[in-house]
Amino acid sequence: MGHHKTLLHIHMPPQPPQILAIDDEPRLLSSLKQLLALNGYVVTTAGDGQSAIAQLRTNNYDIALIDLKMPDIDGREIMRYVTEQNIHTDIIVISGEASFETAVDALRLGAHDFLLKPYAPEQLIKRIENTLERRRLKTESTDIQERLKHSEKLHRFLVNTSPDIIYVLNEEGNFTFLNPRVQQLLGFSREELIGKHYTSLVHEEDLELARYAFNERRTGTRATRNLELRLRTKDDHRGTHKSFATSAMCIELNATGLYSNAGKSAGDERRLLGTYGVARDISGRKQAEAIIRYQAYHDLLTGLPNRTLFKDRLNMVIAQAKRVGQMVAVMFIDLDRFKIVNDTLGHIIGDQLLRAVGRRVQTCLREGDTLARLGGDEFVVLLPQVTHRDAAATVCRKIIDSLAPPFMIDQHELFVGASIGVSVFPTDGATDEELIKNADIAMYSVKNDTRGGYAFYSSNMNSQFSQHLDLEMGLRRALTNHEFVIHYQPQYDTQGLHVCGIEALLRWQHPERGLLYPGDFIHLAEEVGLIGQVTEWILDTSIRQMKAWVDEGIAPPRIAINLSTLDLKRSNLVDEIIDSLDRHGLPGQNLELEITENLIVQDINMATQRLNALARHGISIAIDDFGTGYSSLSYLHQLPIHTLKIDRSFVQDIDPESTGRSVVDAIIAMGHSLDLTIVAEGVETQEQHAWLAQRECHGMQGYLFNRPMPAEELQSILKTSRPATHSMIAAPAGEE
Numbered sequence: 001m002g003h004h005k006t007l008l009h010i011h012m013p014p015q016p017p018q019i020l021a022i023d024d025e026p027r028l029l030s031s032l033k034q035l036l037a038l039n040g041y042v043v044t045t046a047g048d049g050q051s052a053i054a055q056l057r058t059n060n061y062d063i064a065l066i067d068l069k070m071p072d073i074d075g076r077e078i079m080r081y082v083t084e085q086n087i088h089t090d091i092i093v094i095s096g097e098a099s100f101e102t103a104v105d106a107l108r109l110g111a112h113d114f115l116l117k118p119y120a121p122e123q124l125i126k127r128i129e130n131t132l133e134r135r136r137l138k139t140e141s142t143d144i145q146e147r148l149k150h151s152e153k154l155h156r157f158l159v160n161t162s163p164d165i166i167y168v169l170n171e172e173g174n175f176t177f178l179n180p181r182v183q184q185l186l187g188f189s190r191e192e193l194i195g196k197h198y199t200s201l202v203h204e205e206d207l208e209l210a211r212y213a214f215n216e217r218r219t220g221t222r223a224t225r226n227l228e229l230r231l232r233t234k235d236d237h238r239g240t241h242k243s244f245a246t247s248a249m250c251i252e253l254n255a256t257g258l259y260s261n262a263g264k265s266a267g268d269e270r271r272l273l274g275t276y277g278v279a280r281d282i283s284g285r286k287q288a289e290a291i292i293r294y295q296a297y298h299d300l301l302t303g304l305p306n307r308t309l310f311k312d313r314l315n316m317v318i319a320q321a322k323r324v325g326q327m328v329a330v331m332f333i334d335l336d337r338f339k340i341v342n343d344t345l346g347h348i349i350g351d352q353l354l355r356a357v358g359r360r361v362q363t364c365l366r367e368g369d370t371l372a373r374l375g376g377d378e379f380v381v382l383l384p385q386v387t388h389r390d391a392a393a394t395v396c397r398k399i400i401d402s403l404a405p406p407f408m409i410d411q412h413e414l415f416v417g418a419s420i421g422v423s424v425f426p427t428d429g430a431t432d433e434e435l436i437k438n439a440d441i442a443m444y445s446v447k448n449d450t451r452g453g454y455a456f457y458s459s460n461m462n463s464q465f466s467q468h469l470d471l472e473m474g475l476r477r478a479l480t481n482h483e484f485v486i487h488y489q490p491q492y493d494t495q496g497l498h499v500c501g502i503e504a505l506l507r508w509q510h511p512e513r514g515l516l517y518p519g520d521f522i523h524l525a526e527e528v529g530l531i532g533q534v535t536e537w538i539l540d541t542s543i544r545q546m547k548a549w550v551d552e553g554i555a556p557p558r559i560a561i562n563l564s565t566l567d568l569k570r571s572n573l574v575d576e577i578i579d580s581l582d583r584h585g586l587p588g589q590n591l592e593l594e595i596t597e598n599l600i601v602q603d604i605n606m607a608t609q610r611l612n613a614l615a616r617h618g619i620s621i622a623i624d625d626f627g628t629g630y631s632s633l634s635y636l637h638q639l640p641i642h643t644l645k646i647d648r649s650f651v652q653d654i655d656p657e658s659t660g661r662s663v664v665d666a667i668i669a670m671g672h673s674l675d676l677t678i679v680a681e682g683v684e685t686q687e688q689h690a691w692l693a694q695r696e697c698h699g700m701q702g703y704l705f706n707r708p709m710p711a712e713e714l715q716s717i718l719k720t721s722r723p724a725t726h727s728m729i730a731a732p733a734g735e736e
């Protein structure tokens with residue numbers, strides 16, 4: 001802005017006034033010069049009109065003293081020149097003509113003063129001083145005007161470029177001023193709005209709120225501050241602003257009354273002029289708030305409502321159902337094989353699966369039903385209006401059917417079943433908490449018996465559930481409290497004389513419930529993610545036990561340890577086992593790992609890789625429960641398998657004329673042809689033993705010989721038992 005110059009020159013030090021004296025009489029001119037110099041003025045002289053004009057053109061004079069009558073160019077012409085050229089020199093005419101006309105003429109031509117010859121010197125000095133004083137006042141006032149202009153410009157600039165809408169209303173509430181921002185934010189042009197009532201800009205639902213605020217008359221602390229309002233936007237103004245509601249924009253308003261004598265003394269009359277207001281666009285902030293609110297009420301993974309929103313809706317629905325006497329159903333859905341997918345394929349696939357499940361379940365629901373995700377693989381459904389239980393049952397079946405076809409995720413074909421528990425208001429609970437809890441209990445009962453399917457809550461499920469919870473809590477403590485023990489069951493050779501193998505079987509010495517068997521808790525340990533630690537403990541404990549026996553001079557046969565389906569999927573399993581063997585100084589030849597067929601079939605590549613790594617360390621692999629699983633025999637060639645264990649259900653079916661015989665026959669024949677060791681489980685009778693011995697089954701395990709027993713008991717058996725000649729016996733390191 002070029003105004004700085006104007007502002008600056010005020011502060012410059014005053015210069016001595018410059019005077020040009022023009023007269024054709026040299027004597028007069030020199031005495032004039034003397035007089036002025038004496039009074040401190042800087043004087044230039046010109047003896048004729050020509051040289052006077054030349055001086056005026058090139059120099060700045062404050063004052064020119066002009067004699068009207070001159071031979072060449074007279075005083076009048078000089079004055080004309082000064083006016084035409086817009087020269088800022090004040091002129092004092094000194095004339096010998098005393099006529100009134102001459103004086104008026106001179107003044108009309110632009111002279112500032114008129115002095116009649118002859119004059120007293122002090123008269124001239126007085127006139128000069130007056131003229132200078134007038135000049136000074138004039139410059140000062142131009143400066144002030146300049147400054148005012150400048151500051152007004154500045155304010156206009158501030159108002160016009162303000163990010164906020166700034167407006168002024170008159171006393172009636174009509175717009176008299178609006179800054180250009182209104183057009184950018186709301187789409188209305190200023191011309192359109194000037195003269196209109198403010199209500200034309202306020203969203204209709206906020207009119208009441210805006211009253212006395214948008215047209216605020218109060219001032220100071222009582223005026224409107226930070227009031228949130230919605231303003232209307234022009235219909236064709238969609239998308240140009242960030243507001244999510246296209247027909248409204250959220251603003252924050254500050255407004256105050258405008259009075260005529262604002263800031264003046266108290267006695268003066270205050271006259272209302274209108275309102276001055278500033279409206280700030282807060283749609284960005286509103287949007288951020290909306291996102292935060294969304295996050296607080298939604299599960300970000302699936303975009304479904306979360307527990308908070310679900311409970312909110314459930315409470316509303318319960319209140320309504322109470323009034324009209326209706327039923328409400330809450331379903332608790334738990335995916336059956338989700339954990340396995342998540343543990344083995346990773347959470348990225350797991351997340352995708354959850355989203356896909358959410359989408360499928362949603363297709364089974366109607367508008368008005370709510371599907372929410374509580375976390376993990378737990379979903380809940382709210383059916384707000386249920387006429388009878390069958391309706392809820394139908395939805396359950398629909399959901400189960402919808403989840404039956406495999407999910408294709410990242411080239412994995414994934415099967416996830418669902419267990420659903422249902423609770424119904426008002427019979428199964430009066431509050432949101434109760435209904436959700438009881439649906440959860442019903443879901444657990446489904447999981448416990450069948451897995452997959454649905455069940456309605458019934459009060460006797462409660463005790464089962466609390467037992468389940470107790471068990472879960474107890475299990476978490478069992479490891480640290482040393483409540484696990486291992487029982488060992490020997491395996492005998494064909495004749496049943498020599499111990500040729502040992503199986504380690506886990507027991508839980510529960511502080512209240514006594515000795516628990518794996519069937520009671522292994523599944524739970526898998527579910528709550530404790531199985532890894534449990535396996536590690538069994539491996540370490542049984543390897544240590546073996547080493548202790550070796551050290552005592554007992555040559556123990558190979559020990560078999562059961563792995564859970566989840567164990568083989570752990571990438572650190574192989575290291576864990578080798579570490580444990582190394583730590584106790586026991587060779588891999590002493591160890592056998594029992595795995596089930598299902599595990600291998602699920603991921604044959606991974607199984608091959610891990611089992612080969614184990615086999616390289618001399619560890620042998622046994623297929624447990626052989627014949628009960630997928631029975632896909634093809635994998636047997638690929639894998640380093642050493643032993644097949646015939647499931648006890650077949651062994652116990654070995655009666656004359658029964659089908660069990662032919663199954664066992666087939667398994668044994670196949671084992672022989674593949675050069676595998678065959679061990680029969682659950683041998684309880686002499687007949688079974690005899691029959692198996694006749695078929696040359698290599699090993700036998702069962703109550704006929706021994707039940708699983710504590711280490712000390714087995715130790716005495718091992719001491720008396722002579723090592724069998726069969727290859728199943730591991731040669732203790734460094735012996736033979």
Ligand SMILES: Nc1nc2c(ncn2[C@@H]2O[C@@H]3COP(=O)(O)O[C@H]4[C@@H](O)[C@H](n5cnc6c(=O)[nH]c(N)nc65)O[C@@H]4COP(=O)(O)O[C@H]3[C@H]2O)c(=O)[nH]1
Pocket residue numbers: 489504505506517518519522538562563564594624625648681682683684701702703704708
């Ligand atoms: N009826 C009858 N049963 C007999 C006879 N002889 C042995 N048994 C039982 O048959 C089961 C044999 O173990 P499994 O098939 O590997 O089946 C095991 C195994 O799959 C699993 N398991 C046991 N210990 C562990 C372990 O440490 N880790 C893992 N992951 N699973 C284990 O739990 C299952 C059940 O173990 P247990 O209850 O100890 O049951 C054992 C054993 O006590 C008999 O003559 N008649």
